[in-house]
Amino acid sequence: MNIPSNTHTIAFYNIENLFDIENDPLTNDDDFLPTSAKRWTPKRYENKLRKLGSVISRIGKEDSERAPVIVGLAEVENKKVLSDLVQSKHLIDENYSYVHYDSSDERGIDVALLYKSDDFELENSETYSVYLQTDTGERDYTRDILLVQGKLNGDALSIIVNHWSSRREGEKETEYKRLAAAKVVNSIVRRLKHKDNTKIIVMGDFNDNPDNASLKLLEEEGHLFNPFKTVWSQDNGSINHDFEWNLFDQILVSTNFFDRSNTSLAFDMADIYNDRSLTQYHGKYKGQPFRTYVGKKYKGGYSDHFPVYIELKKT
Numbered sequence: 395m396n397i398p399s400n401t402h403t404i405a406f407y408n409i410e411n412l413f414d415i416e417n418d419p420l421t422n423d424d425d426f427l428p429t430s431a432k433r434w435t436p437k438r439y440e441n442k443l444r445k446l447g448s449v450i451s452r453i454g455k456e457d458s459e460r461a462p463v464i465v466g467l468a469e470v471e472n473k474k475v476l477s478d479l480v481q482s483k484h485l486i487d488e489n490y491s492y493v494h495y496d497s498s499d500e501r502g503i504d505v506a507l508l509y510k511s512d513d514f515e516l517e518n519s520e521t522y523s524v525y526l527q528t529d530t531g532e533r534d535y536t537r538d539i540l541l542v543q544g545k546l547n548g549d550a551l552s553i554i555v556n557h558w559s560s561r562r563e564g565e566k567e568t569e570y571k572r573l574a575a576a577k578v579v580n581s582i583v584r585r586l587k588h589k590d591n592t593k594i595i596v597m598g599d600f601n602d603n604p605d606n607a608s609l610k611l612l613e614e615e616g617h618l619f620n621p622f623k624t625v626w627s628q629d630n631g632s633i634n635h636d637f638e639w640n641l642f643d644q645i646l647v648s649t650n651f652f653d654r655s656n657t658s659l660a661f662d663m664a665d666i667y668n669d670r671s672l673t674q675y676h677g678k679y680k681g682q683p684f685r686t687y688v689g690k691k692y693k694g695g696y697s698d699h700f701p702v703y704i705e706l707k708k709t
Contacts, residue, residue, distance in 0.1 A: 400708040402513070402546065402659065403454030403462040405667070406597040406645055407701035408557070408633075409446050410686060411503070412479070413471045415439050421502025423471060431690045438694075442686055443475075445696050447484035450508070453667045454703050461488045462703065463546065465508040466597045468537075468557040470494065476506055493519045497538035505540050505555040505598070514551070518543040522582060524575045526559070536571065539578055547658045547708055549593055552586050554579055556598025558608070572601060572608040583616045587648075593659065594618070594648035599699065601642050609644070618646040621664035621704065632666055632700045634682040641666075643702045651706070659706045667701045 413426035415434055426434040451461045470476055473494050480490040493516070494506040509516065519542045526534040540555040556579065559571035579596060586592055596618055602608045604623040612618050622644040631639025643666075651661040674684050674695075684695030 401454075401458035401662065402464075402706045402708070403458045403460075403703050404464045404553075404595060404597075404645065404706065405450070405453045405462040405701050405703040406466040406468075406555075406599075406643055407446075407450065407453075408468040408599040408643060408697060408699040409470065410697035410699065411469055412442065412446070412467075412475045413439075413502075414474050414478070416474075418472070418502065421471065422500060423502055426471075432687060432692065438686075438692065441694060442696075443479055443482040444484065447479060447482040449667070449669075449672060449696060449701065451484040451488060452669070453701055454705060457705055461485075461510075463510045463513045464553060464595075465490075466553065466555040467506045467508065468555075468599045469503045470506045471502055471504075472496065476508075480508065491516070493540065493542050495519075495521045495538060495540065497521065498523075498535040499537045500535050503537065503557075505537055505557050507540060507542050507553060507555055509542075509544075513546060515545040516542065517545065522578055524559075524571075524578050526571055526574060534571075536575075539575065539582070541582060543592070549657060549659050550590060551659075552592045552594045554582055554594070554596045554598075556596070556600060558598065558600045558602070560601050568601075569607065572606075573611065575600075576608040576611040579612060580616045583618070583648075587617075591650065591656075592648075593650055593657070595645060595704075596647075597645040597702075599643050603641055604644060609646075612646055616646075617649060619649055619652075619661075620644060620646045621661070622646075622702065625664055625666060625702075630666060630668075632668075632702055633698060634679075641702075643699055645702060645704050647704065654709055658709055660709050662705045662707045664704045665702070667703055672696055672700060
């Protein structure tokens with residue numbers, strides 16, 4: 395098949411609890427051990443790695459003829475799981491490197507970035523904490539925000555990877571946490587724009603939809619474009635809760651991706667990768683993401699999220 399290769403795919407995927415099978419006394423990984431109620435065995439771990447690798451290798455392939463050049467990830471335990479993932483069956487020939495820092499998140503899960511070192515020249519990476527407090531004034535730890543900088547296609551590119559606080563205690567009750575994270579991202583964006591003409595990509599599982607206040611803050615104060623506002627619909631999202639589609643996973647871009655006179659990479663399109671193979675085939679949950687576990691019951695699927703992606707055209 396003769397497919398033009400002038401397209402770069404950039405993806406984000408919440409891979410739902412990618413833990414290794416070893417007990418880490420510093421993290422809350424007790425659910426994901428061979429001896430736990432979930433029976434997280436080597437076989438199940440290897441199966442998840444193989445399935446995730448298969449998905450990542452296929453995102454955007456229809457248009458770019460190859461796996462994504464950059465993939466942001468949420469819910470990874472440590473560097474070992476990333477090493478095992480990039481060495482897994484479907485990714486070993488893709489030549490991915492990765493960036494990861496351990497954060498103080500209470501569940502022991504972090505964000506990370508995979509990148510093809512043949513295409514993306516890494517120059518810098520660092521993390522930023524979101525400072526939150528509980529009602530009693532204690533520190534409430536959440537995932538750090540990851541900034542990765544480098545060059546893609548000769549253009550300076552800064553990628554900000556996020557996994558904001560969940561809605562577990564209620565959407566309104568936890569909104570302030572996601573607004574705090576949005577303000578940290580906007581401060582990073584301001585600093586980047588002040589320094590040089592880098593292109594900026596902000597990606598993540600925001601635990602908010604495109605029309606929520608936190609995402610609007612990124613658009614309005616960060617001057618970012620959110621293409622996922624028009625992707626989200628009643629029948630289309632990245633995660634399903636109580637039979638309603640949410641689009642918590644999004645990728646926003648700086649407006650200089652649209653200045654074709656001053657770029658070798660222009661924004662082209664955005665979409666959700668919800669191939670049928672990632673969905674439940676039967677029953678009342680048909681069409682929803684095919685999960686690894688439902689509660690403690692092992693299902694052998696991929697994740698409770700679909701990946702999302704954008705495509706950049708070389709100009």
